[in-house]
Every structure is written in C-alpha cells, then in structure tokens.
Amino acid sequence: MLQAVAVALLLPFLGTTLGSAMVFLLRDRLSSWVQKLLLGFASGIMMAASVWSLLIPSLDMSSQMGMVEWMPAVFGFLAGMFSLLVFDSLVPHIHLDSTEPEGVKSGLGRSAMLFFAVTLHNVPEGMAVGVVIAGALNGSVGLTIAGAMALSIGIAIQNFPEGAIVSMPLKEQLGSRRRAFMYGVGSGIVEPIAGILTILLIDWLHPILPFLLAFSAGAMIYVVVEELIPESQSGKHSNIATVGVAVGFALMMLLDVALG
Numbered sequence: 544m545l546q547a548v549a550v551a552l553l554l555p556f557l558g559t560t561l562g563s564a565m566v567f568l569l570r571d572r573l574s575s576w577v578q579k580l581l582l583g584f585a586s587g588i589m590m591a592a593s594v595w596s597l598l599i600p601s602l603d604m605s606s607q608m609g610m611v612e613w614m615p616a617v618f619g620f621l622a623g624m625f626s627l628l629v630f631d632s633l634v635p636h637i638h639l640d641s642t643e644p645e646g647v648k649s650g651l652g653r654s655a656m657l658f659f660a661v662t663l664h665n666v667p668e669g670m671a672v673g674v675v676i677a678g679a680l681n682g683s684v685g686l687t688i689a690g691a692m693a694l695s696i697g698i699a700i701q702n703f704p705e706g707a708i709v710s711m712p713l714k715e716q717l718g719s720r721r722r723a724f725m726y727g728v729g730s731g732i733v734e735p736i737a738g739i740l741t742i743l744l745i746d747w748l749h750p751i752l753p754f755l756l757a758f759s760a761g762a763m764i765y766v767v768v769e770e771l772i773p774e775s776q777s778g779k780h781s782n783i784a785t786v787g788v789a790v791g792f793a794l795m796m797l798l799d800v801a802l803g
Contacts, residue, residue, distance in 0.1 A: 547688050548676055548742075551695040555668055555734045558699030562706020563727025566713075566720045573711055576783050581704030582775035583784035586767045587791025588701040589668075595799040596694040597671060597760035603685040604678070605753040615753035622754075623761020627667065631769065634659055661709050661730040664770070667762030668698050669734030673741030674755045680742070681749055693802035697795040702731065 573581075601616045635649040635656055644656050672695050678686035706727045713723035741748070741755075748755060775784035 544688065547692065548680070551672060551676055551688070551691045552735045552738045554692075554695040554699040555665075555672060555702050556731045558702030559665070559706040559731030559734070560728050562703040562708075563710040563724050563731070565707040566710045566723045566727075569707070569711065573708060575778070576780040578708055579775050579780040579784040580787040581708060582771050583787025584791040585701035585705055585787075586771040586775060586784075587788040587793070588697050588795040589763045589767050589771070589791075590788075591792045591795035591799070592671070592694055592697050593760035593763045595796055596675060596690060596697075597756045597763075600675070600678070600685040600690075601753040601756035601760070604683055604756070607685075608753065610753065615751070616757040619754035619757025620761040620764075623667070623758040623763075624765045625761075626758070627663075627762045627765035627769075630663060631765075634663055657709065657713065658726050658730055660770075661705070661727075662733055664705070664766050665702075665731055665734045666737050667759055667766065668702075669737030670741055670755075671759035671763060672698065672734070673738030674748075674752065674759055676738065677742045677745040677748065678752050678756070681745055681752075683749070683752055689802050690799065693798040696802075697798050698734075700794070701791065702734075706731065 598616055598620065601619065602612055605615045606612045631645065633646055635644060635646040646659075649656075672691060675686055675691040675694055676688070679688045679691055709730070710723045710727040713726050714720050717723050717726075772788075775781070775787070
C-alpha cells in the first residue's frame, strides 16, 4: 500500500523530469504543430481527470455523507476556479507565447516568470493526487488507490510534453541545457509536496473531502481554460490541437474507468 502511494505521488514529478530532460536530446525547439498537439493533449487529460477522477467522486461522496449532493461539488469547483484566478493575478509570471508579464510587477527575468507560470499549473495537480490518495487511505466511498494511480498516470503523461515545451525555450534564454533542465525539475517538485501535505492533513480535511475534490477540479479546469487552450488554439495548427484534446480526454477517461 505504502509503495503504491509513493509511486502515485512521484509519477507526475517523474513525467515533468523526463520531459525536461528533452533539452539534452533535442537540438531545436519543438515545432509549432507539435507544441499545439501536446498542449491540446494535456488539456484533454486534465479535463477528463477533473470530471472522472474528481467531480464524479465528489458527488458520490457527498451523497454518502448525507450532504446536499450537488453543493460541495458546485461550491468547491467555483472556489478552485476563483482561487487560481486570484493567484494568477498576484504571482508574477509569463506564458510561453506572450511578451507581457502577468501578476504584480516585479524585477524577475523572463525565465523566472515562466518557471512560476508552470509551477502555478503543477500545484493543483499535486493537490488533486493527494486528495484522492488521502480519501482512499481514509476509506472514503468511491476513492481507491487504483483510482489515484490512474489519475497520477494521466497527469504524468501530460507532464512529459509540458516539461519539454517549457524547458526547450528556457535553454535558449539561459544558454544552458543543465540550467533549463533544473528549472523544469524545480517546477515539478511542488506536485509531490502538495500531495504529501494534503495527505498529512487528512484528519482535519476529511469532513470537507467532497469540497476539496471539486476544488482541485476547478483549479485544474482554470489552467486549461485560461492558459492551455488559448495557447494551443492561437495561430496556425489549431485543428491539430483539437485532435490532441480529443485523444487526451479519451485516454484519461479510459485510464480512470479501467484502473479506477
């Protein structure tokens, strides 16, 4: 059991690390159409994970706990969305295809702000895995270690291209493959940390677990709608990005149904 928990916590980080390691294998930045495909793929996985791994279990658990079935899911989802909106407005960061930084003004360089943008994505993903694991360990209805593993595998799969997409331009800006790789690894380490903290707090968090599941879903959907989809649909090759969404969504749905 403990080994499975450790694997589930570390898989998303491993996906980011392996993706970041592409700076040592690829000479040039990924072509535009490949980036679009991978961004769409990541979007599809996160959307499916939010529904099958988080929102549906939230609804089932609320019913079993005698709550109004829809209330924790609705309010948790909105809280997750608006929390990320607040963080997005405060944390200085910049997106891949943008020249204008977002968040409060700071003296940070472009590479540091790109690092913060990716890190902001990864926190809700780590929290999502941690919430599902914590619920499974606590015997919550509808949550299993197998389901947590399915969610973890899906996030790890989408983290691989994300790590490559971020690290390649960082290599050009920093002039160092090693530093670009370390930035990528650093952005992913927040995922197991967020997951572990969530598990450690489960005794206090259990009464609001349905809310937390939906909160994680809202935070992940915010990242998809605010950043991944716009980046994947801008400029040419938007149809390829749409294909990526379909494949990613179907894959994550399959993982959750087959393993969960």
